[in-house]
Amino acid sequence: MVIRECLPTEEVEWIRGEYRAMLPLFNRPTDDPEAMDWIQQDAVAFCLWHDHDSIARFAQSPYLAQIAAELLGKERLRLGHDEMLFKAPGDDEISWHQDAAMVPVDGSQLIAIFIPLIPIREADGFPVFVDGSHRGTLLGLETGLLKPRREDLARIIADEGWEVSSTGPLELGDVIFLHGNTLHGSHPNRTHKFREGCGLFFIADGARVEEPLADSQVIGLSQCLRGLKPGDLVAGRHHPVVYDASVQRAANS
Numbered sequence: 128m129v130i131r132e133c134l135p136t137e138e139v140e141w142i143r144g145e146y147r148a149m150l151p152l153f154n155r156p157t158d159d160p161e162a163m164d165w166i167q168q169d170a171v172a173f174c175l176w177h178d179h180d181s182i183a184r185f186a187q188s189p190y191l192a193q194i195a196a197e198l199l200g201k202e203r204l205r206l207g208h209d210e211m212l213f214k215a216p217g218d219d220e221i222s223w224h225q226d227a228a229m230v231p232v233d234g235s236q237l238i239a240i241f242i243p244l245i246p247i248r249e250a251d252g253f254p255v256f257v258d259g260s261h262r263g264t265l266l267g268l269e270t271g272l273l274k275p276r277r278e279d280l281a282r283i284i285a286d287e288g289w290e291v292s293s294t295g296p297l298e299l300g301d302v303i304f305l306h307g308n309t310l311h312g313s314h315p316n317r318t319h320k321f322r323e324g325c326g327l328f329f330i331a332d333g334a335r336v337e338e339p340l341a342d343s344q345v346i347g348l349s350q351c352l353r354g355l356k357p358g359d360l361v362a363g364r365h366h367p368v369v370y371d372a373s374v375q376r377a378a379n380s
């Protein structure tokens with residue numbers, strides 16, 4: 128779901144600046160927006176908050192985590208990871224996927240947010256969702272890797288006749304909340320500039336790492352749940368509690 132005007136625009140602009148400052152990590156110019164036009168590769172990185180205090184402050188802020196906890200119906204949420212997601216000019220669609228297929232944690236324990244860091248118009252690529260898919264389970268895992276699943280999921284959606292919704296235009300301050308099982312993707316970036324966005328993954332306190340069911344989860348385990356293995360509680364310094372309803376209640380009483 129989209130919560131419109133969820134964040135003040137100044138805050139989104141600040142977050143954007145923090146992530147744009149990471150572009151040198153990708154060997155890209157940062158100071159000349161025109162110069163970025165011809166760059167054809169995505170700038171995607173996970174867990175930047177581990178090494179960057181400003182991103183750590185944003186990623187651990189309880190405001191977004193509280194909304195996420197309430198939507199997921201959980202008392203306590205931990206930070207899973209942050210994600211820089213700058214889609215390159217002319218980039219293809221983000222194919223259908225479920226975030227629970229990216230990390231080996233039960234989808235009912237996961238909620239992700241996506242924050243557009245520029246206003247998103249049709250040419251930038253609207254995010255799309257399958258309505259009600261959060262009530263389902265993981266799909267298409269038998270084929271393992273990301274690429275085959277994309278066709279499988281598109282076929283399943285067509286075969287089942289599921290309704291697909293688009294967010295439509297997104298403004299600075301709008302935030303998308305995605306249950307771990309929600310089938311989603313986005314349209315291609317048909318512009319000559321980056322489609323700049325970032326995301327946070329939250330995991331319910333008490334959730335455990337499961338045995339990976341697909342290669343994508345093996346990759347997610349090493350990239351996003353660093354140091355954890357199947358059977359471990361998602362906890363530790365890389366997964367701090369970012370929202371605790373009981374602390375909030377005590378503070379309010």
Ligand SMILES: O=C(O)CCC(=O)C(=O)O
Nearest residue numbers: 221241254312313324326
């Ligand atoms: O870029 C988008 O529209 C959605 C991002 C996404 O699919 C994800 O972060 O899992």
